[in-house]
Amino acid sequence: MSDMSKKNAGGRIGLVVTLLVLLLLFAAPKFANGYVVYILAMMCINAMMATGFNFVIGFLGQLVFANTAFFGIGAYTYGIVLVHTGLPFPVAFLAACLAGGIAGLIVGLPALRLTGFQLAIVTLAFNELMRWVYLHSGAVGGGASGMEMPDAQFLGIELIGDRSKYIFILAVTVIALWMVRNIARSTVGRAIVSVGASELAAASLTIPPVRYKIAAFGLSGFFTAIGGAMFALLLGRVSPESFSLGQLLLGFAMVMVGGMGTVVGPVLGAILLTAAPEFLRNIAGAEEILYSFLLIGLLLFMPSGLFGGLCALFPSLRERHLGATP
Amino acid sequence: MLGQLILSGISQGAIYALVALGMTVLYRTTAVLNFGYGDTFMLGAFVFYVFLKIAGMPFALAALMTIAVMIIVGLLIERLLIRPIAARPHLLIAMMTIAISYMFRGATRMIWGRDVQPMPALFDFPPIFIGDMVLTSQNVVIMVAAALLVILFFSFFNYSSLGKLMQAASHSPRGAALIGVNVPLFSACMWALSVAIAAIAGILVAPVTLLYPDMGAATLLKAFAAMTLGGFGNLGGAVLGGVVLGISEQLCGGYISTSFMDIFPYLVILVVLLVYPAGMLGRAEITRV
Numbered sequence: 014m015s016d017m018s019k020k021n022a023g024g025r026i027g028l029v030v031t032l033l034v035l036l037l038l039f040a041a042p043k044f045a046n047g048y049v050v051y052i053l054a055m056m057c058i059n060a061m062m063a064t065g066f067n068f069v070i071g072f073l074g075q076l077v078f079a080n081t082a083f084f085g086i087g088a089y090t091y092g093i094v095l096v097h098t099g100l101p102f103p104v105a106f107l108a109a110c111l112a113g114g115i116a117g118l119i120v121g122l123p124a125l126r127l128t129g130f131q132l133a134i135v136t137l138a139f140n141e142l143m144r145w146v147y148l149h150s151g152a153v154g155g156g157a158s159g160m161e162m163p164d165a166q167f168l169g170i171e172l173i174g175d176r177s178k179y180i181f182i183l184a185v186t187v188i189a190l191w192m193v194r195n196i197a198r199s200t201v202g203r204a205i206v207s208v209g210a211s212e213l214a215a216a217s218l219t220i221p222p223v224r225y226k227i228a229a230f231g232l233s234g235f236f237t238a239i240g241g242a243m244f245a246l247l248l249g250r251v252s253p254e255s256f257s258l259g260q261l262l263l264g265f266a267m268v269m270v271g272g273m274g275t276v277v278g279p280v281l282g283a284i285l286l287t288a289a290p291e292f293l294r295n296i297a298g299a300e301e302i303l304y305s306f307l308l309i310g311l312l313l314f315m316p317s318g319l320f321g322g323l324c325a326l327f328p329s330l331r332e333r334h335l336g337a338t339p
Numbered sequence: 340m341l342g343q344l345i346l347s348g349i350s351q352g353a354i355y356a357l358v359a360l361g362m363t364v365l366y367r368t369t370a371v372l373n374f375g376y377g378d379t380f381m382l383g384a385f386v387f388y389v390f391l392k393i394a395g396m397p398f399a400l401a402a403l404m405t406i407a408v409m410i411i412v413g414l415l416i417e418r419l420l421i422r423p424i425a426a427r428p429h430l431l432i433a434m435m436t437i438a439i440s441y442m443f444r445g446a447t448r449m450i451w452g453r454d455v456q457p458m459p460a461l462f463d464f465p466p467i468f469i470g471d472m473v474l475t476s477q478n479v480v481i482m483v484a485a486a487l488l489v490i491l492f493f494s495f496f497n498y499s500s501l502g503k504l505m506q507a508a509s510h511s512p513r514g515a516a517l518i519g520v521n522v523p524l525f526s527a528c529m530w531a532l533s534v535a536i537a538a539i540a541g542i543l544v545a546p547v548t549l550l551y552p553d554m555g556a557a558t559l560l561k562a563f564a565a566m567t568l569g570g571f572g573n574l575g576g577a578v579l580g581g582v583v584l585g586i587s588e589q590l591c592g593g594y595i596s597t598s599f600m601d602i603f604p605y606l607v608i609l610v611v612l613l614v615y616p617a618g619m620l621g622r623a624e625i626t627r628v
């Protein structure tokens with residue numbers, strides 16, 4: 014009984030803290046300067062990218078590198094729908110997310126036959142192919158110079174400055190992360206994790222591995238593309254060099270540093286790795302050295318990531334949907 | 340035209356073959372796929388640049404020094420970063436190699452910034468004419484060196500007792516440890532060998548290309564394509580795959596379009612893995628439960 018009430022009290026404190034942080038984040042444009050608001054918006058975008066990545070690399074436990082492609086597909090679909098069809102902004106945004114989800118389903122198909130390093134290589138190749146497509150997209154996607162986005166309008170509010178864009182991006186991120194948390198706790202989420210742990214064991218428990226592998230890829234593409242569409246919205250333009258190998262490795266480092274296979278981990282990683290390089294802007298190469306030291310340190314001493322380390326210190330933080338951390 | 344394309348394809352393919360061979364050696368013997376191998380190759384080229392251009396050493400000495408330095412780097416990586424996590428899942432080791440690639444790229448970028456370093460041609464013998472085909476001296480050096488290395492390498496693995504022992508140890512590290520083979524030492528040797536091959540590829544390629552910190556990524560992907568084409572994890576397949584990739588890439592550039600050439604390796608990866616994942620010389624893997 015007392016244990017039960019303690020748990021409830023812990024949950025309530027967590028809820029209050031979350032609400033306070035959200036309040037602070039939504040109020041940020043009122044007191045923070047434009048640069049800080051821009052960085053906060055980038056944090057949200059990267060958090061979505063890392064969260065999408067985490068679906069395959071963390072929950073499903075497969076080395077899949079197609080996420081920059083999903084991110085780019087989200088950004089380009091958003092831009093192309095907005096520029097070429099003249100449809101309203103919410104339609105373009107939703108189309109971008111769905112396009113990412115469909116791309117995820119398609120990339121998921123080879124994953125049924127290939128595993129391990131071959132899957133890693135084939136998805137890496139898919140990334141580069143998509144970048145080539147952007148480069149040669151001609152009038153549709155602007156080719157090498159990229160494409161400019163027209164201004165967006167949502168519920169009668171013009172999304173022009175970084176501040177209004179930030180509020181929209183933050184709201185979408187909060188809703189999406191809440192969805193991810195619920196998916197992770199649902200049958201689908203648990204089934205994906207079980208297929209990742211052992212396909213054969215899952216199949217013997219009547220969990221169809223094929224269905225949940227495809228589901229993990231589709232979800233990965235969907236949530237990554239949300240990040241991509243928000244990226245295009247924030248920058249107001251997209252160009253092929255935003256979707257290079259560097260972007261892929263950055264997302265990968267975020268998931269690893271934060272803690273893969275958890276909901277909070279990738280968000281934590283995204284916040285840290287979006288903020289840290291801002292202090293190192295002036296030194297060429299310092300960013301990469303920082304990433305390498307962070308990754309090496311974590312792999313050697315805290316393989317479950319920062320969030321895993323925090324959970325070891327404060328067991329009440331542990332996410333209930335997953336048994337053990339990897 | 341056809342002959343010229345094939346010749347330059349072989350020369351280009353020799354580099355892919357070397358890089359793919361170096362990766363396959365490590366993959367076959369320690370089951371580590373080194374995602375930092377492209378950047379190891381890049382580092383090799385830069386170390387060579389330092390010895391040759393900045394320290395002003397003659398070619399042979401600079402090359403030897405580069406190989407020595409890179410072997411030390413490889414041994415340090417194995418001892419400090421890989422061995423502590425060697426028993427963990429392969430995914431984590433693959434991530435460690437990505438961390439290493441970040442380190443190499445960051446270090447070179449910190450020193451040389453975003454500039455591109457040109458290297459003068461090392462050998463200025465007159466080019467060789469075969470009919471109407473031209474073969475530059477650098478291409479000849481690349482082909483001969485790569486061929487010699489591959490022959491040396493295969494005779495070592497297939498005919499020397501140490502090479503056979505290494506093959507045995509890679510098949511069953513546990514069994515080898517039981518009969519007294521020092522498996523960690525063997526693993527360290529494989530890292531050293533693999534890094535040395537990257538260094539040699541870097542030395543060979545440095546004079547014909549420009550040096551820049553991001554040059555490793557494209558080479559890594561091409562080596563992956565070569566490995567996939569030849570049969571993943573097959574030593575002979577890596578060499579064959581590299582040469583075939585080089586030739587077909589040049590033919591594609593010559594007869595179809597040069598913009599298409601950029602994605603040729605990726606198309607090769609996609610088609611081979613989706614249609615016939617075993618590759619040219621590979622055998623389909625059978626998983627026992």
